[in-house]
Amino acid sequence: MSDSDRLAPLSVTGLHKSYGHHAVLADLNLSVEPGSFVCIVGPSGAGKTTLLRCLSGLLAPTSGSVRYGDRPVNQPLAEIAVVFQDYRGSLLPWMRVRDNVAFPLEGRGVSRSARRARADECLAAVGLPGVGDKYPWQLSGGMQQRVAIARGLAYDAAVLLMDEPFGSVDAQARFDLEDLVLRLRRDLGITVIVVTHDIDEAVYLGDRVIVLGGQPATVIDNLTVDLGQDRDQIHTRALPRFAELRTRVLTRIRGGAAAPDPAPPAQLDVSRT
Amino acid sequence: MTTPVQAATTEVLEPAAAGSKTRGRRARVHAYQLLCVVLVLLLWGAVTVSGLFTASSLPSPASVATEWLHLLGAPVFWQAVWDTLRGALVGLLFAGAVGVPLGLVTGTYAAAELSSRILVDFLRSFPVIALLPVFLLVLGSTPEMKSTVVFIACVFPIFLQAQYGARSVPPMISETVRAYRIPRLLRYTKVVLPSATPSIMTGLRLAATTSILVAIGVEILTTLPGIGHEVTQHQQNGNSAVAFGYIFTAGLLGYGINRGSMLLESILLRWRPPAHTV
Incomplete structure (x- = not known):
């Protein structure tokens, strides 16, 4: 497969999803450019996980389409790796950490030694060298989530889809994981899509924040985060611009109109998708 | 379908950590288990001695043990x-x-x-x-x-x-x-x-x-x-x-x-x- 096929925009057009008569998502449109970091934020129960499952091809839309480049995403693609919120449930408890990370490669027929090398490499990349021989339960929650991220990396996908990836770890581990994902994105040039209910996290991580809202949910705001590529937990979060962006997102989630933005319009993408 | 046997599978595995206290308790449990076996053997012996059954229908524990060792x-x-x-x-x-x-x-x-x-x-x-x-x-x-x-x-x-x-x-x-x-x-x-x-x-x-x-x-x-x-x-x-x-x-x-x-x-x-x- 050529590189241009591998790196492609992930686009959603006119997506509707209902469970029976209960509509969860309606007329949802968005597009994620290759190499960008997009956070999808919305209140609990807004259908964020449903959207992520549609994006990953795990769930078929009721109508509308999800496409990766010019291919429909109607089943999981090799270009998209998923990191689930429930890391405890998504790591296989009977496999050692290294085998967990290498498992998707086994499905691709990669040789044992190559799998092993790749798994160790990815574990090192997430800051967990030397835990390959442990079982998942022997690691802390934050470390288990790193293993799940390493598995996503080993899969060698162009897109990393993450569902509330840091929701169940403690605050310090959460900051570390956020910075880890930012670094991986910068080093590997992968596309990252994070679904979260945490507004601060969305603004801190994303190049773009997409706000979901309404019943059924749709995109109610789509803003560019002009905080640059280099971010750190202490200074970035203290910037006045950070506060403005989070205020705007919070206002939209609470149902307010888009607050007038003081930034120069050229830097902002306020167009509603 | 539920399997009642499932529950029984875990309880038979001994706890991994055994301090001196649990070891002592385990020794006591073993002693009681042995006692049960001895009691049943004694009862068996008593029944054979009592003459309720003939030796050809219910042999004594001692004769069974001897024969078994021969076997x-x-x-x-x-x-x-x-x-x-x-x-x-x-x-x-x-x-x-x-x-x-x-x-x-x-x-x-x-x-x-x-x-x-x-x-x-x-x-x-x-x-x-x-x-x-x-x-x-x-x-x-x-x-x-x-x-x-x-x-x-x-x-x-x-x-x-x-x-x-x-x-x-x-x-x-x-x-x-x-x-x-x-x-x-x-x-x-x-x-x-x-x-x-x-x-x-x-x-x-x-x-x-x-x-x-x-x-x-x-x-x-x-x-x-x-x-x-x-x-x-x-x-x-x-x-x-x-x-x-x-x-x-x-x-x-x-x-x-x-x-x-x-x-x-x-x-x-x-x-x-x-x-x-x-």
Whole structure:
């Protein structure tokens, strides 16, 4: 497969999803450019996980389409790796950490030694060298989530889809994981899509924040985060611009109109998708 | 379907951490367990001394012990043990080889499981010994027939436990396996099978005990060599102490197989966190 096929925009057009008569998502449109970091934020129960499952091809839309480049995403693609919120449930408890990370490669027929090398490499990349021989339960929650991220990396996908990836770890581990994902994105040039209910996290991580809202949910705001590529937990979060962006997102989630933005319009993408 | 046996599988594994206090308690438990055995032996002895039964129908524990020790030196005895064990193990092996894959595959497809349920429920309730005359007629009085009957008695518990295990793959894991495009065969060997192993082991343990039971039953009812055959022979010849020696051996075999499968289980499930084994 050529590189241009591998790196492609992930686009959603006119997506509707209902469970029976209960509509969860309606007329949802968005597009994620290759190499960008997009956070999808919305209140609990807004259908964020449903959207992520549609994006990953795990769930078929009721109508509308999800496409990766010019291919429909109607089943999981090799270009998209998923990191689930429930890391405890998504790591296989009977496999050692290294085998967990290498498992998707086994499905691709990669040789044992190559799998092993790749798994160790990815574990090192997430800051967990030397835990390959442990079982998942022997690691802390934050470390288990790193293993799940390493598995996503080993899969060698162009897109990393993450569902509330840091929701169940403690605050310090959460900051570390956020910075880890930012670094991986910068080093590997992968596309990252994070679904979260945490507004601060969305603004801190994303190049773009997409706000979901309404019943059924749709995109109610789509803003560019002009905080640059280099971010750190202490200074970035203290910037006045950070506060403005989070205020705007919070206002939209609470149902307010888009607050007038003081930034120069050229830097902002306020167009509603 | 719930399996009450499931609960029993975990309690028999000893807690891994044993401080001096728990070690002391364990020694006391062992002492009590031994006491129970001694009490039953004393009761048995008392009954034989009381003269309620003749020595030829119920021999004393001492005479059984003497005869049993004699048996240990007799090639005939070991041949009988081997005949029984082979019949049981061959049947059990085939039951595992058929029951586990079939259970795993039908367990993952709801339609297959539902449509086969009535048939399976009926077949497994069938008293296998009632089929013995049919097998005698079709297969003749052969060791293969013995293994076939064992197979039929053992395949259902294994099949059902494998099916139950395959159905209990956590949804989160199924989702992960789907998201990472794990091919079907790999899914069975590396996901469904390990996930179902605790359940399968329960089935295997049940089946292992059944296999010895059925093998001996067939030997008693036919002329096939083995422990069961020796028991009837010696009973009829009035050597009831020898017959009891063989009966005791059969008990030991069953107990040994059970312990063996528990050991196998703890090896296969060593990936479990300790909380599971307590």
